[in-house]
Amino acid sequence: MKVAMVGSGALGLYYGALLQKGGHEVHFLLRSDYEAIMNNGLTVHSVNGDFHLPAVSGHTSPETIGGVDLVVVGLKTFANDSLHTLIKPLLAEHTGILTLQNGLGNEEYLADLFGSERIMGGVAFLCSNRGEPGHVHHLAAGRIIIGEYLKCNEQRLEDIAAAFTSAGIDCKTAGDLKKVRWEKLVWNIPFNGLSALLFQSVDRLLQVPECRKLVRELMVEVIMAANSQELSHAIPEKYADSMLEFTDGMGVYKPSMLIDREEGRELEIQAIFRAPLEYGRQHAVSMPRIEMLTALLEQVATR
Amino acid sequence: MKVAMVGSGALGLYYGALLQKGGHEVHFLLRSDYEAIMNNGLTVHSVNGDFHLPAVSGHTSPETIGGVDLVVVGLKTFANDSLHTLIKPLLAEHTGILTLQNGLGNEEYLADLFGSERIMGGVAFLCSNRGEPGHVHHLAAGRIIIGEYLKCNEQRLEDIAAAFTSAGIDCKTAGDLKKVRWEKLVWNIPFNGLSALLFQSVDRLLQVPECRKLVRELMVEVIMAANSQELSHAIPEKYADSMLEFTDGMGVYKPSMLIDREEGRELEIQAIFRAPLEYGRQHAVSMPRIEMLTALLEQVATR
Numbered sequence: 089m090k091v092a093m094v095g096s097g098a099l100g101l102y103y104g105a106l107l108q109k110g111g112h113e114v115h116f117l118l119r120s121d122y123e124a125i126m127n128n129g130l131t132v133h134s135v136n137g138d139f140h141l142p143a144v145s146g147h148t149s150p151e152t153i154g155g156v157d158l159v160v161v162g163l164k165t166f167a168n169d170s171l172h173t174l175i176k177p178l179l180a181e182h183t184g185i186l187t188l189q190n191g192l193g194n195e196e197y198l199a200d201l202f203g204s205e206r207i208m209g210g211v212a213f214l215c216s217n218r219g220e221p222g223h224v225h226h227l228a229a230g231r232i233i234i235g236e237y238l239k240c241n242e243q244r245l246e247d248i249a250a251a252f253t254s255a256g257i258d259c260k261t262a263g264d265l266k267k268v269r270w271e272k273l274v275w276n277i278p279f280n281g282l283s284a285l286l287f288q289s290v291d292r293l294l295q296v297p298e299c300r301k302l303v304r305e306l307m308v309e310v311i312m313a314a315n316s317q318e319l320s321h322a323i324p325e326k327y328a329d330s331m332l333e334f335t336d337g338m339g340v341y342k343p344s345m346l347i348d349r350e351e352g353r354e355l356e357i358q359a360i361f362r363a364p365l366e367y368g369r370q371h372a373v374s375m376p377r378i379e380m381l382t383a384l385l386e387q388v389a390t391r
Numbered sequence: 392m393k394v395a396m397v398g399s400g401a402l403g404l405y406y407g408a409l410l411q412k413g414g415h416e417v418h419f420l421l422r423s424d425y426e427a428i429m430n431n432g433l434t435v436h437s438v439n440g441d442f443h444l445p446a447v448s449g450h451t452s453p454e455t456i457g458g459v460d461l462v463v464v465g466l467k468t469f470a471n472d473s474l475h476t477l478i479k480p481l482l483a484e485h486t487g488i489l490t491l492q493n494g495l496g497n498e499e500y501l502a503d504l505f506g507s508e509r510i511m512g513g514v515a516f517l518c519s520n521r522g523e524p525g526h527v528h529h530l531a532a533g534r535i536i537i538g539e540y541l542k543c544n545e546q547r548l549e550d551i552a553a554a555f556t557s558a559g560i561d562c563k564t565a566g567d568l569k570k571v572r573w574e575k576l577v578w579n580i581p582f583n584g585l586s587a588l589l590f591q592s593v594d595r596l597l598q599v600p601e602c603r604k605l606v607r608e609l610m611v612e613v614i615m616a617a618n619s620q621e622l623s624h625a626i627p628e629k630y631a632d633s634m635l636e637f638t639d640g641m642g643v644y645k646p647s648m649l650i651d652r653e654e655g656r657e658l659e660i661q662a663i664f665r666a667p668l669e670y671g672r673q674h675a676v677s678m679p680r681i682e683m684l685t686a687l688l689e690q691v692a693t694r
Contacts, residue, residue, distance in 0.1 A: 286690055296693055298686040305679075376608075376679045383601040384687075387589055390599055 089251050090156045092178045093117060094171070095163030098216040098344075099188060101224040103160065103232070103257060105132045105141055110255025115153040117174060118146045124221030133219065134226035136256075155180030158248065161187040164348070165194060165359035172201050179206075184244055186234060188212050190276060190344070191359025192269060192367065195237040208245060209265050210234035211272040215341055228338060231258040235265030263320065270314035271323060275331050276360050278306040280345035281381045284355060285388060289340045294332065302377070304328050309375045313368030355389050357382065392554050393459045395481045396420060397474070398466030401519040401647075402491060404527040406463065406535070406560060408435045408444055413558025418456040420477060421449045427524030436522065437529035439559075458483030461551065464490040467651070468497060468662035475504050482509075487547055489537060491515050493579060493647070494662025495572055495670065498540040511548060512568050513537035514575040518644055531641060534561040538568030566623065573617035574626060578634050579663050581609040583648035584684045587658060588691060592643045597635065605680070607631050612678045616671030658692050660685065 090113045093104040100116070108114040118125060129142040147153050156178050163171065168189075175185065179202065186208040187194045195209045215228040232252065236245050245261050252259035262268045282293050282303065294300050307328035315322045335341075348355055361382040368375050393416045396407040403419070411417040421428060432445040450456050459481050466474065471492075478488065482505065489511040490497045498512045518531040535555065539548050548564050555562035565571045585596050585606065597603050610631035618625045638644075651658055664685040671678050 282687075282690075286687065288690070293690070296686075296690055299690045302683055302686040305683075377683050380605055380608075380680050380683055383599075383605040384585075384589065387585075387591070387596070387599055387602045 089113070089158060091115070091158045091160060092150070092153050092156045094150070094159055094161050094174050094178075095167075095189075096121065097162060097164070098218045098224055099212055099214060100160065100162035101130060101218070102132060102134075102214065102216050102226055102230075103162075103188075103212075103252075105130055105139070105224070106257050107252070107255050108141055108144070109139060110251075112251065112255065113145075115145045115147055115156070117150060117153070118148060121218075121221045122146055122148055128222050131223045132226060133223065135228060136226070136230075150174050150177040153178055156183055159183060159185045161185065161189055161194070161198070163189065164353070165189050165191055165356045166354040168194070168197055171198065175202065184208055184241075184248070186210060186248065188232065189359065190280075190356050191273070191361075192363035193359055195265070199237060204238050205240055207237035208234055208248070209237055209269065211268055213272075215338065217342075217347065227341070231260065233260045233262050233268050235262040235268060237265065239263070266317060267314070267319040267321065267323070270310070270317065270319065270364075271327070273314070273360070273364055274307050274310045274323070274327060275335070276343075277310050277364065277378060277381070278303040279335065280343045280356075280360055281306070281385060283343045284345040284349045285381070285384055287346065287350070289342050289346070290335050290338055291340050294336060300332070304332060306377050306381065307331060309368075309373075309378050310364065313364060313371070313373045313375060313378075316371035316373050317367060349388075355385060357385055357389065361385065392416070392461060394418070394461045394463060395453070395456050395459045397453070397462055397464050397477050397481070398470075398492075399424065400465060400467070401521045401527055402515055402517060403463065403465035404433060404521070405435060405437075405517065405519050405529055405533075406465075406491075406515075406555075408433055408442070408527070409560050410555070410558050411444055411447070412442060413554075415554065415558065416448075418448045418450055418459070420453060420456070421451060424521075424524045425449055425451055431525050434526045435529060436526065438531060439529070439533075453477050453480040456481055459486055462486060462488045464488065464492055464497070464501070466492060467657070468492050468494055468659045469657040471497070471500055474501065478505065487511060487544075487551070489513060489551065491535065492662065493583075493659050494576070494664075495666035496662055498568070502540060507541050508543055510540035511537055511551070512540055512572065514571050516575075518641065520645075520650065530644070534563065536563045536565050536571045538565040538571060540568065542566070569620060570617070570622040570624065570626070573613070573620065573622065573667075574630070576617070576663070576667055577610050577613045577626070577630060578638070579646075580613050580667065580681060580684070581606040582638065583646045583659075583663055584609070584688060586646045587648040587652045588684070588687055590649065590653070592645050592649070593638050593641055594643050597639060603635070607635060609680050609684065610634060612671075612676075612681050613667065616667060616674070616676045616678060616681075619674035619676050620670060652691075658688060660688055660692065664688065 093100040213231045396403040516534045519529045
């Protein structure tokens with residue numbers, strides 16, 4: 089399978105490296121890491137075992153990659169404006185586009201640009217960070233759950249999942265991509281939001297009882313909004329408790345939005361906060377805490 | 392009138408200086424400013440005109456002051472534990488105690504220690520900051536509204552208001568001290584809380600429409616809680632709009648809690664947040680945003 093990784097951050101580099109190690113023809117669209125990777129290759133420091141890829145096909149523009157079987161999108165959502173330019177040269181007639189980006193609205197955005205039938209989406213439960221140029225650190229987890237944007241091509245989805253799995257990626261398919269996206273938001277909204285706002289890792293947020301209670305209240309607001317969206321199955325409130333327990337096991341993990349803020353990058357407020365708020369509002373769901381967290385994040389982001 | 396200022400921060404120094412300038416016998420209980428004030432006196436830099444008091448009666452313990460007519464309490468509420476020790480030596484049979492501290496619960500606390508009939512309370516609408524030791528900066532406003540804790544001694548209250556007024560302090564009396572305290576909280580809860588949380592002055596909070604909206608929503612939650620407390624008159628929702636306009640005129644003002652946080656002091660979370668929340672909860676008032684702001688402040692305070 090010829091694959092293009094668009095957005096080669098901690099997520100794109102990690103999954104791309106596994107796919108290449110698994111025998112696929114992987115092309116990375118690179119920016120800041122280009123020189124380092126072309127000179128020294130790509131090194132993955134992983135809880136599952138370190139490995140090094142001495143020869144990597146890196147590119148600074150998509151034209152040199154050409155048509156591929158699969159585009160994997162890992163770009164930060166605040167850079168979505170550039171997706172048309174970055175993906176257009178990668179499209180052959182049969183090319184599928186899989187977005188693993190955060191939040192809501194990414195499949196819709198790509199479908200408007202390139203047609204719904206090409207689009208798949210997924211959520212990654214991956215704890216990874218970039219190290220020095222050419223190095224990526226995989227700290228924990230790594231599962232991907234993928235689904236079709238429209239339910240038109242289940243065979244393609246199963247083929248991709250099988251390819252990912254054979255490359256050592258923990259990959260499942262889901263019939264209801266929307267539900268999977270909302271379930272991820274149950275984690276992303278409290279933990280990305282509060283950690284970025286307060287400059288605190290997830291363990292700190294869960295230590296103080298009042299803040300742990302707030303995390304759960306935010307989760308319940310997400311669940312209420314999710315369950316207004318005609319999902320295949322409702323998300324039970326106890327899903328919040330399982331997410332709290334899951335996160336207790338993560339230790340001093342810093343969510344991506346905290347790292348974005350620490351490094352002075354833009355925050356993914358639109359995809360992770362504004363879009364879910366808008367979907368909830370359309371069904372008159374009350375989300376005062378998510379609204380407040382969003383306002384506070386925008387207030388610090390415009391600092 | 393012999394007056395003891397207990398808690399000589401920006402508020403105590405400013406009002407004490409005016410009372411001394413107005414001819415009263417004022418004794419200041421001092422800590423960090425003691426040396427500077429004993430050596431060089433007290434300087435007030437005020438929008439109403441600067442003045443200097445070369446000789447000030449400063450004390451490091453209340454025993455050297457002895458019994459007074461009036462104790463004015465300006466101590467930070469997180470130091471309330473020390474009030475028994477600080478005030479006890481100042482009490483003669485007729486001594487009144489006027490607390491100008493922030494938030495709720497201070498009259499009750501003092502009444503438990505020294506008897507209800509001694510206690511008066513008040514709120515100060517004062518923009519002032521401490522400068523270098525021995526200097527206080529009065530930036531704007533300055534009105535005090537005072538009331539009896541029990542309605543047992545209205546004449547005493549009028550006498551004190553007259554003494555304050557003749558010393559150049561803008562002082563009014565109120566029959567319903569509880570209402571005055573809650574009205575002050577309509578300002579204190581959003582502006583002290585958000586400014587301390589975000590390290591932003593009040594003008595910044597009002598610039599971005601989403602945050603201005605949040606400020607107003609917090610104010611409305613305070614008003615709802617206030618109106619559950621059997622006040623003499625309900626506070627109308629439009630009081631929030633008048634507070635927003637009032638604050639628009641304050642410019643780059645930093646509320647006391649922001650300065651407390653910048654200087655690494657404890658935050659007055661109990662008096663300004665926890666106590667009002669508890670009063671509201673007793674009447675089943677929903678205050679999700681105030682609860683969330685309180686949790687966030689506690690989270691950064693325990694950092």
